[in-house]
Amino acid sequence: MSSTKKVRVRFAPSPTGGLHLGGVRTVLYNYLFAKHHGGDFILRIEDTDQNRYMPGAEDYIFNCLKWTGLEPDESPVHGGAFGPYRQSERKPLYRQYAEQLVKNGNAYYAFDTPEELEKMRANFKTEQNPSPQYDHTIRSAMRNSLTLPANEVEKLLAENVRHVIRIKMPENETVCFTDMIRGEVSFNTSVVDDKVLLKADGMPTYHLAVVVDDYLMQISHAFRGEEWLPSAPVHILLWKYLFGADAMPQWAHLPLILGPNGKLSKRDGAKYGFPVFAMNWTNPATGELTEGFKEKGFLPEAFINLLAVLGWNDGSEQEIFTKPELIEKFSIERVHSGGAKFDYEKAKWFNHEWIKKLQASDYQLQVKELLENKGIAVTDQAQFIPVLDLVKERCILLPDFVEQAGFFFKAPEKYDLDAIKPKWNESKQSFFVALIRSFELSNTWNAHDLETGFKEMAAARQIKPGELLLPLRIMLVGGKFGPGVFQIAELLGKEETVTRIKYLLTLL
RNA sequence: GGCCCGUUGGUCAAGGGGUUAAGACGCAUCCCUUUCACGGAUGAAUCACGAGUUCGAUUCUCGUACGGGCUACCA
Numbered sequence: 001m002s003s004t005k006k007v008r009v010r011f012a013p014s015p016t017g018g019l020h021l022g023g024v025r026t027v028l029y030n031y032l033f034a035k036h037h038g039g040d041f042i043l044r045i046e047d048t049d050q051n052r053y054m055p056g057a058e059d060y061i062f063n064c065l066k067w068t069g070l071e072p073d074e075s076p077v078h079g080g081a082f083g084p085y086r087q088s089e090r091k092p093l094y095r096q097y098a099e100q101l102v103k104n105g106n107a108y109y110a111f112d113t114p115e116e117l118e119k120m121r122a123n124f125k126t127e128q129n130p131s132p133q134y135d136h137t138i139r140s141a142m143r144n145s146l147t148l149p150a151n152e153v154e155k156l157l158a159e160n161v162r163h164v165i166r167i168k169m170p171e172n173e174t175v176c177f178t179d180m181i182r183g184e185v186s187f188n189t190s191v192v193d194d195k196v197l198l199k200a201d202g203m204p205t206y207h208l209a210v211v212v213d214d215y216l217m218q219i220s221h222a223f224r225g226e227e228w229l230p231s232a233p234v235h236i237l238l239w240k241y242l243f244g245a246d247a248m249p250q251w252a253h254l255p256l257i258l259g260p261n262g263k264l265s266k267r268d269g270a271k272y273g274f275p276v277f278a279m280n281w282t283n284p285a286t287g288e289l290t291e292g293f294k295e296k297g298f299l300p301e302a303f304i305n306l307l308a309v310l311g312w313n314d315g316s317e318q319e320i321f322t323k324p325e326l327i328e329k330f331s332i333e334r335v336h337s338g339g340a341k342f343d344y345e346k347a348k349w350f351n352h353e354w355i356k357k358l359q360a361s362d363y364q365l366q367v368k369e370l371l372e373n374k375g376i377a378v379t380d381q382a383q384f385i386p387v388l389d390l391v392k393e394r395c396i397l398l399p400d401f402v403e404q405a406g407f408f409f410k411a412p413e414k415y416d417l418d419a420i421k422p423k424w425n426e427s428k429q430s431f432f433v434a435l436i437r438s439f440e441l442s443n444t445w446n447a448h449d450l451e452t453g454f455k456e457m458a459a460a461r462q463i464k465p466g467e468l469l470l471p472l473r474i475m476l477v478g479g480k481f482g483p484g485v486f487q488i489a490e491l492l493g494k495e496e497t498v499t500r501i502k503y504l505l506t507l508l
Numbered sequence: 509g510g511c512c513c514g515u516u517g518g519u520c521a522a523g524g525g526g527u528u529a530a531g532a533c534g535c536a537u538c539c540c541u542u543u544c545a546c547g548g549a550u551g552a553a554u555c556a557c558g559a560g561u562u563c564g565a566u567u568c569u570c571g572u573a574c575g576g577g578c579u580a581c582c583a
Contacts, residue, residue: 046583127509129509130510131510166581182513182514206583226512227577230579232512255513263576309520313520313522317522336514338515339575340521345519393545419543468542469543481545
């Protein structure tokens with residue numbers, strides 16, 4: 001391992017839609033690795049396929065990075081010395097590398113039309129080989145610079161006939177490399193096809209672009225999803241042909257995050273009721289909305305934490321990690337090689353832990369907005385933080401605060417009267433009338449004194465406090481939930497407490 | 509079909525030739541709490557299978573099965 005080289009890693013999404021769990025985790029691992037080693041985290045936009053380009057997707061990606069706090073050091077918006085960071089803006093760069101490969105005999109021009117390719121696939125398709133590839137067994141039957149006479153190739157090129165450049169995969173060679181997560185991985189070149197490197201529109205494919213840009217941007221370590229493993233031999237060979245194997249970054253292929261049935265898809269989210277994208281994403285073409293973790297009520301700290309330990313752990317029993325702790329402890333070698341099924345129940349547990357761990361002031365703004373959206377105005381700012389602190393252990397997702405804290409700022413709309421009525425009687429009625437009186441007369445107002453006074457009154461009337469506590473709770477809260485009833489009364493204030501008791505008495 | 513990767517409780521996982529095979533989520537029971545939670549305790553539940561190597565395999569090797577990924581002028 002050459003440790004002299006500065007650590008530079010990149011996340012290279014294509015702006016084709018929302019950013020899902022796996023993508024964010026790849027960002028996270030890149031980010032953590034870079035920061036751990038004092039290196040740079042680069043974001044490169046891989047927009048070489050104009051057919052799949054989705055307006056808004058690039059801004060969306062940056063918004064997700066901002067929300068998660070995983071901001072790059074270099075990117076199309078952050079700048080940097082290795083730009084441009086959008087592959088579409090680098091288009092003129094790639095052709096020379098492809099041509100160099102042709103010149104050296106490692107690639108060739110192919111003039112086959114889409115129709116001809118389709119025909120080839122249909123012709124060679126058999127039961128044993130349902131998806132024939134453009135490989136060493138088939139390229140001799142196609143129209144390319146390997147089969148056509150040199151003068152005709154020149155003529156076609158001169159006439160600007162649409163063509164691509166394909167890599168010429170060697171026959172029966174073994175390509176192997178050491179993956180930082182899975183160790184030695186090897187392939188036989190005979191079974192990998194002659195991938196297109198430069199498309200007919202002059203844009204590079206991923207295969208060429210990733211190698212050229214990783215080289216030009218001096219990437220030291222390349223992390224990507226396991227789905228790229230089968231095309232790794234193409235990239236390894238390209239590195240060897242173009243820049244030398246020594247210059248090649250170290251690879252790590254991250255395990256996939258699985259849904260209930262295989263690779264996690266946004267469909268799984270819709271089907272099983274959990275988010276798959278980091279933030280809400282609306283497909284501009286269809287208007288279809290896919291829910292995000294942010295809007296579902298996850299804290300970014302929790303989101304990062306749960307993603308980090310989905311496929312990685314530090315060997316200890318620790319599960320809750322702050323970002324600085326992750327940066328300190330992360331190592332790519334401790335990432336598992338096996339895929340992990342995403343467990344939404346555990347994800348919620350992480351969020352719950354973080355709601356408890358963080359200060360209420362850290363997320364008060366989000367909660368206030370949630371309340372206001374439900375028509376609950378927070379007028380008393382001084383009470384707001386104490387209220388949140390009082391109820392936060394009951395909240396798993398941010399929207400839970402609406403139910404748990406809402407009644408402090410707006411009287412309940414519904415009361416669980418059925419919980420009181422069956423056992424209601426005259427003596428209880430008169431107790432509460434007296435309680436109102438004593439509350440009105442009291443000149444202190446804190447939970448402890450309230451409770452003492454309440455219990456003394458109950459004892460004097462020979463009623464068990466337990467018989468009275470639940471009714472009082474319903475009067476103040478509306479239902480059988482929430483913190484200690486006298487703590488609620490304290491925060492509610494004398495006036496509001498009395499008002500609510502009086503109102504409920506009229507309903508009983 | 510071919511190729512590649514993987515496989516420890518339902519899920520995330522530690523461990524890695526000899527262990528009572530950690531821990532967490534979830535689930536169940538109990539304690540605390542005159543609500544709901546939080547917290548605490550306990551419990552059920554795991555090394556895919558078959559060969560080999562070995563005094564001894566969950567751990568190493570090879571097969572098999574199963575799961576997943578890839579197989580586009582998509583990334």
